[in-house]
Amino acid sequence: MCNDCGCLEPGHDHPHSHETTTLAVHQDVLAKNNTFAERNRGFFKAKGVFVVNLISSPGSGKTALLEALAHHYGPAMAVIEGDIQTSRDADRVIRSGSRAYQIETLGACHLDAHAVHHALDHLDLSGCRLLIIENVGNLVCPSAYDLGEHEKMAILSLPEGDDKILKYPALFSRVGTLIINKIDLQPYLDFSVDTAVSECRSLNRSFETFLLSARTGEGVDSLIRHLDLRIQALR
Amino acid sequence: MHEISIASSLIEQAAAHVPEGKRLLAVRVTVGPLSGISADSLEFCFDSVAADMGHGSARLSITRIPACFECLTCGACYKSESVYTECPLCQSLERITYSGDRFTLDAIDVEDTHHV
Ligand SMILES: [Zn+2]
Numbered sequence: 138m139c140n141d142c143g144c145l146e147p148g149h150d151h152p153h154s155h156e157t158t159t160l161a162v163h164q165d166v167l168a169k170n171n172t173f174a175e176r177n178r179g180f181f182k183a184k185g186v187f188v189v190n191l192i193s194s195p196g197s198g199k200t201a202l203l204e205a206l207a208h209h210y211g212p213a214m215a216v217i218e219g220d221i222q223t224s225r226d227a228d229r230v231i232r233s234g235s236r237a238y239q240i241e242t243l244g245a246c247h248l249d250a251h252a253v254h255h256a257l258d259h260l261d262l263s264g265c266r267l268l269i270i271e272n273v274g275n276l277v278c279p280s281a282y283d284l285g286e287h288e289k290m291a292i293l294s295l296p297e298g299d300d301k302i303l304k305y306p307a308l309f310s311r312v313g314t315l316i317i318n319k320i321d322l323q324p325y326l327d328f329s330v331d332t333a334v335s336e337c338r339s340l341n342r343s344f345e346t347f348l349l350s351a352r353t354g355e356g357v358d359s360l361i362r363h364l365d366l367r368i369q370a371l372r
Numbered sequence: 373m374h375e376i377s378i379a380s381s382l383i384e385q386a387a388a389h390v391p392e393g394k395r396l397l398a399v400r401v402t403v404g405p406l407s408g409i410s411a412d413s414l415e416f417c418f419d420s421v422a423a424d425m426g427h428g429s430a431r432l433s434i435t436r437i438p439a440c441f442e443c444l445t446c447g448a449c450y451k452s453e454s455v456y457t458e459c460p461l462c463q464s465l466e467r468i469t470y471s472g473d474r475f476t477l478d479a480i481d482v483e484d485t486h487h488v
Contacts, residue, residue: 157397157483162389164477166382166401166409246374278374281408281475306455307408310469339465340406340455 170282173250177285180257181268186215187368188268190284192308193292195220195274198318200229201351202292203269207233209361210267217256217270219248236260247278250285266368276301280308287367288313295319295328302336310340314347316360321350375413379421382414386480387427396430398481404437404472405453411436439472 165171181188193199199220207214211234218227218239227237238260240252253270262268270286272279280289291312293301296319302309309315315337317330334346345363349356386399399418403411411434418432438451445464450457458465 157481158394159400159479159481160389160391161479162386162477163479164385166378166385166475166477168385169381245377277408303455306406307473310406310473335465339467340469342468 167281167283170250173254174283174285177250177253177257181285181287184262184265185371186262186265186268187364187371188270188284188286189314189364190270190272190279190286190289191292192272192276192279192289192312193274193294194276194297197274197292197294197297198351199271199274199292202316202318202349202357203230203271204233205351205354205357206267206269206361206364207235209357211235213265214267214269215260215262215265217253217260217268219252219270219272220274236265242273246273246275247282248272248284249282253284267364276305276308280305280311290314290316292316292318293333295322295326299328299330299333302333302340306340309337312337312341312344314360314363315344317346317348318351320348321353321355375410376417376421378409379414379418380425382477383418383422383425383427383430385477386430387425389480390482393485394482395485396427396480397483398431398433399477400433400435400479400481402435402437402474402476402478404474405439405455406469406472407475408473409475435478437472437474440470441467442470443467 191199203216207230215236216230218237219242227239230237238256240248240256242248248270270284289312291308293315317333330348337344347356347360347363349360351357382399382401387396390396403409415432415434422428422430436453438453439455440449440451442449443459443462443464444466446459446462448459448461450460459467
C-alpha cells in the first residue's frame with residue numbers, strides 16, 4: 138500500500154493529484170427510519186388504532202401503568218414490548234386480557250420504526266383501539282426515533298427527581314403526554330410538580346400532564362378519559 | 373449510548389453518495405441541542421466505526437447549531453446550544469422553543485482515487 142495516500146498501488150512515485158470535491162447531500166440522518174415510520178402511520182390509520190410510544194426510565198412504574206390500562210381496555214388494547222428488562226411482564230398484560238408482542242431488541246437502546254414494522258406482522262389488531270409501544274427503558278436514545286405513533290408519552294416518577302426534564306430535552310420537547318407517576322409518594326419526597334411541568338413547558342407548548350399513581354390507581358381514570366378522547370377523535 | 377449505531381448508519385448513508393472511483397474523506401453533519409444526538413459521543417466513536425466499515429480515510433465534521441427561544445416574559449428572542457440558558461434580559465424560563473432538533477447529513481467530501 139502507498140504510505141502517502143493509502144491507495145492500493147504498490148509503492149509508487151507520488152506525482153498524482155488527489156482532488157477534493159464537496160458534494161451536497163442535505164438529508165435527515167434518520168431518513169430511513171422516518172420512511173418506515175410513515176409506513177407504520179399509514180398502517181395505524183387504516184386500522185383506526187391510536188398509537189402511543191411509551192418512554193420512561195427503568196423503575197418508573199411503566200409496567201404497573203400498562204397493567205392498569207390493560208385491566209381497563211382488555212382486548213381493545215395491544216402492547217408491543219420493547220423493554221427486555223420487563224419482558225416477563227408481557228404475561229401480566231396478556232392475563233389482563235390485552236394482546237402483547239415482544240420485540241427481540243438484541244441489546245439495542247431504542248426501538249426503531251423498522252423493528253415496529255416487523256412486530257406488526259405478529260400482532261392481530263382487529264377490534265383493537267389502543268396500541269402502546271413500550272420503548273426500551275431510558276430517556277435518551279428512544280426520543281429521536283419516530284415509530285409512526287400518534288403521540289409520545291413519557292413517564293417521570295417522583296423518586297427520579299424534578300430536575301430531569303431539561304436534562305432530557307430531546308424527549309420532553311417531543312412528548313404529547315407527560316405522566317408524573319408515584320404521586321402517592323408526594324408527602325415523602327421533595328419533588329416540585331410545578332418545576333417539572335414548567336420546565337417541560339419551556340421546551341414544548343403542546344402536551345398534557347397527568348398526575349397519577351399506577352400502583353394505587355389514583356388519577357388513572359383521567360388518563361383513560363384522555364386516551365378515550367384521542368381514540369374517538371380517530372373515528 | 374446509541375451513537376455507535378448512529379455513526380454506522382450515517383457512514384452507510386454517506387457512502388451511498390460516493391461516486392465510483394472516489395474515496396470518502398469527510399462527512400459533514402449538523403446537530404441541534406434537541407436532536408437527541410450527543411455530538412461528543414458521535415465524534416468520539418466515528419473514526420473507529422468508519423475504519424471498521426472500510427472508510428478509514430473519512431473524518432467527521434460537526435456543525436453545532438443552537439435552539440431558538442422566544443421569552444414569554446419580556447418578548448426577547450435568544451439562541452443557545454443549552455436548554456438551561458435563561459432569557460439574557462430577564463432570566464425567565466417562560467418561553468417558546470422553536471428549533472434545535474436538526475440532525476442532518478449536509479455534505480460529503482470525496483477525493484479521486486485515480487492516479488495521474
Ligand atoms: Zn425575557
